[in-house]
Amino acid sequence: MGELLQRLSDGTRSGVYSASHAEDILDATRESDLLVSRIDLAGVVEKEALFDRIAAALRFPEWFGRNWDALLDCLRDLSWSNSRRHVLIVENVKGLSAEDRGDLIDVLAEAASNWRTKEDSFFAVFIGAAPDLPPLDHEMQ
Helix, strand or coil, X not given: CCHHHHHHHCXXXXXXXXXXXXXXXXXXHCCCCCEEEEEECCCCCCHHHHHHHHHHHHCCCCCCCCCHHHHHHHHHHCHXXXXXXXXXXXXXXXCCCHHHHHHHHHHHHHHHHHHHCCCCEEEXXXXXXXXCCCECCHHHC
């Protein structure tokens, strides 16, 4: 098992990270049991569109309430996905306001913290412009 796949499979390291591109993550996880979901936020500037893109990418149930609390509830559950290991690749966040980007990171971090205690894994990786997040490969260097 490669270092990146090993890291993404380790629930104790669940969290929110940054990476310069998605290809290494996709290559590392291709033959694994990790469920990788790409969330492309290109053109998204409003919160409602953000919630819609996330819900579509993760195939949220119809009861998803399209607000921050409902997003956290869904991310803590994910039982409909039939996977215990999740990697979210979040791309093209430049159009989001700083406030919405911060709220999204906070919600993802709280969800990751919840998963960390379940011996499962949950990683959200922001591609490109996320200088305030630790790099995914930080511990592998």
